[in-house]
Amino acid sequence: MSPVQMQKLYEGKAKIVYATDNPQVLLTYFKDDATAFNAQKRGIITGKGQINCAISTHLFQMLAQQGIETHWLETPSDREMVGKAVEIIPLEVVVRNLAAGSLCRQTGLALGTALSPPLVEFYYKNDELGDPLLTRDRIQAMALASEEQVQQLDTLARQINTRLCQFFDQCGITLVDFKLEFGLDAGGALLLADEISPDTCRLWNQAEADIRQRVMDKDRFRQDLGEVEAAYQAVLNRVLAQTNSL
Numbered sequence: 001m002s003p004v005q006m007q008k009l010y011e012g013k014a015k016i017v018y019a020t021d022n023p024q025v026l027l028t029y030f031k032d033d034a035t036a037f038n039a040q041k042r043g044i045i046t047g048k049g050q051i052n053c054a055i056s057t058h059l060f061q062m063l064a065q066q067g068i069e070t071h072w073l074e075t076p077s078d079r080e081m082v083g084k085a086v087e088i089i090p091l092e093v094v095v096r097n098l099a100a101g102s103l104c105r106q107t108g109l110a111l112g113t114a115l116s117p118p119l120v121e122f123y124y125k126n127d128e129l130g131d132p133l134l135t136r137d138r139i140q141a142m143a144l145a146s147e148e149q150v151q152q153l154d155t156l157a158r159q160i161n162t163r164l165c166q167f168f169d170q171c172g173i174t175l176v177d178f179k180l181e182f183g184l185d186a187g188g189a190l191l192l193a194d195e196i197s198p199d200t201c202r203l204w205n206q207a208e209a210d211i212r213q214r215v216m217d218k219d220r221f222r223q224d225l226g227e228v229e230a231a232y233q234a235v236l237n238r239v240l241a242q243t244n245s246l
């Protein structure tokens with residue numbers, strides 16, 4: 001069945017979520033639309049939908065093989081991912097290995113400063129408020145997640161970081177930082193959901209020293225560095241090569 005005939009539940013900035021005939025299963029369609037700076041900057045990255053769908057698929061499969069529970073079930077076509085329906089916890093869980101982006105702007109830490117141990121940060125997933133940085137006390141005050149869930153999210157995010165860092169390193173890519181979303185399935189299990197792609201990660205090519213040339217992620221779009229599609233495609237090529245050699 002094509003997405004056109006299916007019930008659209010939600011259209012986000014990068015994906016469209018459709019219901020399936022099983023209420024516990026959703027289909028996500030990956031678009032080429034790109035947004036940055038809380039959707040103040042908009043554009044199209046041709047082919048991004050396919051590339052992000054493929055990269056996410058490979059990373060979710062890799063994480064599942066290593067015992068991390070994810071929403072991924074199957075990838076029936078090149079822009080569509082079928083996954084378990086979850087109630088998304090409205091927290092963006094960000095893991096940072098090197099300082100970049102808003103961390104540099106807010107703290108004065110220099111771009112690329114090593115963060116050891118990595119930082120795990122929680123942002124409120126709310127476009128109207130501009131996805132603000134939260135504290136653990138604010139999460140409790142807003143009743144976004146229990147203290148136990150926050151601890152679980154922190155632990156899971158660090159485990160996922162360890163595995164993703166190792167995988168990307170084998171691809172010749174440094175995982176600078178990334179954003180995760182988690183949700184609860186019908187049985188109450190906490191699952192990794194959404195996507196892991198160059199839209200949601202900062203990825204630096206280890207073969208390039210130049211600070212502009214090395215960027216392989218959405219910063220090419222944010223900062224108008226050019227060759228955005230080529231960078232995303234290069235990430236996919238390396239992920240595929242590495243996946244096939246595992």
Ligand code: ADP
Binds near residue numbers: 011017
């Ligand atoms: P946004 O503009 O909110 O970032 P996207 O374009 O990324 O949205 O579309 C995906 C939407 O679907 C997000 O709101 C995300 O939280 C949600 N989502 C991702 N995976 C699941 C899932 N397994 N079950 C329910 N919702 C999901």
Ligand code: MG
Binds near residue numbers: 012013
């Ligand atoms: Mg999103």
